[in-house]
Amino acid sequence: METQIKKISIIGLGYIGLPTAAMFASRKIEVVGVDVNQTAVDTINRGEIHIVEPDLDMVVHAAVNEGYLRATTKPEPAQAFLIAVPTPFKGQDHTPDLSYIEAAAKAVAPVLEKDNLVILESTSPIGATETMAGWLAEARPDLSFPQDAGEASDIQVAHCPERVLPGKVMQELIANDRVIGGMTPKCSKRAAALYKTFVTAECVIASGPRVAEMAKLTENSFRDVNIAFANELSLICDQLGIDVWELISLANRHPRVNILQPGPGVGGHCIAVDPWFIVASAPEQARLIRTAREVNDSKPKWVLDQVQAAIGAHLMKNAGKTAADVTIAIYGLAFKPDIDDMRESPALAITRALASSHPGRVLAVEPNVTETEQLLSDGIFLTGYDNALQQADIHVALVDHAPFRAATPPTNMIVDTRGIWRR
Template identity: 65%
Template sequence: MTHTPAFPTVSMIGLGYIGLPTAAMFAARRVRVIGVDINQNAVDTINRGEIHIVEPELDMIVHSAVSEGYLRATTRPEPADAFLIAVPTPFKGEHEPDVSYVQAAAESIAPVLRAGNLVVLESTSPVGTTEQLVQWLAAARPDLRFPGASGAVDAVDVHVAYCPERVLPGHVVRELVENDRIIGGLTPACSERAVALYRTFVQGELLVTNARTAEMCKLTENSFRDVNIAFANELSLICDRIGIDVWELIRLANHHPRVNILQPGAGVGGHCIAVDPWFIVDRTPEQARLIRTAREVNDGKPQWVAGRIRAAVRECATGARRARVAVLGLAFKPNIDDLRESPALHIAESLHQAGDIECLFVEPNVTALPASLAGGRLVSLDEALAQADVVAVLVAHREFADLADRLRPGQAAVDAVGVLRPQA
């Protein structure tokens, strides 16, 4: 007996690191998915059955979905039964949230909406964005009834909800299916419709709340992680000042039954943890004091690491030529290609753009350097180690696991992620 999906056609607006895997999950359940993205290259790549991002297992799923006719991509929205919005929500100026991409997505789907549709915002957003989304949709389609837009509660034509993702890059395919999800409808009926949509592929629990609480839940989760990382990063600064090995200190402290300190790094990156806490600070600046301080600690760590690299360079006698630094890792975390808000990239940019150091960049997960490193050299690990005066380890990629055994005797190194420490 063939199962009929609750929503036979789903439109995914945004085909990036979250949108494309989510689209693929629906398509794998034989839901017809129309992927929409303004990036023509991404659209063309997907329509060939290929992917434009690095994510394990995703390439096979997309290839199968496209080959079987369940997934196709386009640059303009088309009618569908459900619309999911997964577009960027960066900040602008002094950490002010920028929801212009959400507004653009809303205005792009408005002409093709029809009674009975469901619209779900997945983008991490400031509290109140889902309500703002409704205002944009209602302004563009006064012929349709939206929840809350005109006093309507359940007597609406288009249901609207907020459902953030909570996945780990490199494990997105598995976690989209297995992780619990927060469903925040603007009304109980909106939540019910959204639950039916995500039950298509989600095996985890679907936890229902209102839209504002769902929005704040996503921000809270990432702020919690940011504060804990900031504690580890601040410890690394303190230990450096007083001559203590921070990695040993944390290992010993974590033997306490109720202590679990995270590992320090070059900073905090990615589109979530490095951005989301500012959405809380922007909305409640007087109350969010700890969250603001954690952001400042983590935002300051790349500059501190860059200073340590420069100090190591000054200690190297290179004669008339510029010192060479092997910059190992550009992604925001290990074993992915995502450079968004990457502290490693920020460090690389500061060294490269100063012009007084020759940088040899090693990033196993990309094939070309970003525009901010134009003129730089992307080389193999072997080439970098052979030529570098200083080795700077900024990301713990698996390719760097045996790095301690590959350094030349006496070769200077700055290790921001603990790769060179003996494994306990």
């Protein structure tokens, strides 16, 4: 008989792990969050949060105060383990890096007990769930796993990738369909029952973990290809002297056309990373996906070239000045509007490149950032919007945060990658 899941352990308390832990805890289930970051653990145990996500602070505060959520640095026994750790790539060839999943699996393995459920939530390359199950089996030869024992296994293993939008995580965890790929039908059934604790949408059972892994990668690659089309249009329009935002607005009036908006590149831990997992799995076949990644990865270089051209134009108009006299203001450092997340952010990469190469001052306006030490150490001076407006000679819009859209636009030279200040 299956053990009722009364205690869940979430491995990784970042942008996905902590909201998921809070959601289960809000349903009066005991949740133990595990993270190697002692500061994050201490913060959560005070009922506070170490990331910015609307509504998360209230849920965490209530769950901790009511005794349903606590954090620690080492795994302990539970009925279900959800692994939500980073899955980056490494090197210039974008090889998937499973070291975080491996470390999590080996940390969890000693406390596993018969009838436990292990779910990999991390967005992963094809076959990662099966690889994780192999690591668990190697560490615990006294237990049976689905790859050997099938439906009769002591431990159930499944993949259930997150499908949420930063800034709306708490709503979308509940309202979005979940794709669940268990290594056996029993694994899928148990995982689906667990998520139905708080998911009001459908828990869709995939035929196995590989198709569930591929589904998440496909969703993000679809977005990446569409953004690449918009970014390529922006390059073509710049060459032809056409307003790309006007063009896209006109083209989108067609009932079957929905072109996305261009920008300085693509950031975040998902869209900028996940397509490479597909390329790594089928390098000869994934030609369009690879090209889209290359288009989006090259956009920051184009933006830097635009800024250099603006500096040159400014110096031509101001005889006697040098580049050291030119102050540049950057608007936005996050990877998308109205959040603080700077993972894989092209805006941050562009700003750092300018700070290291431009002899003049580089100001940065980022209304969602409060931790400034790392940024300031890179020679980037954080300031407010109005101050940047007054001091800068060149204004570079990289992220269309709501305050920027509502504010008075600059009157002098601009490089607008988001169409915020279109005249």
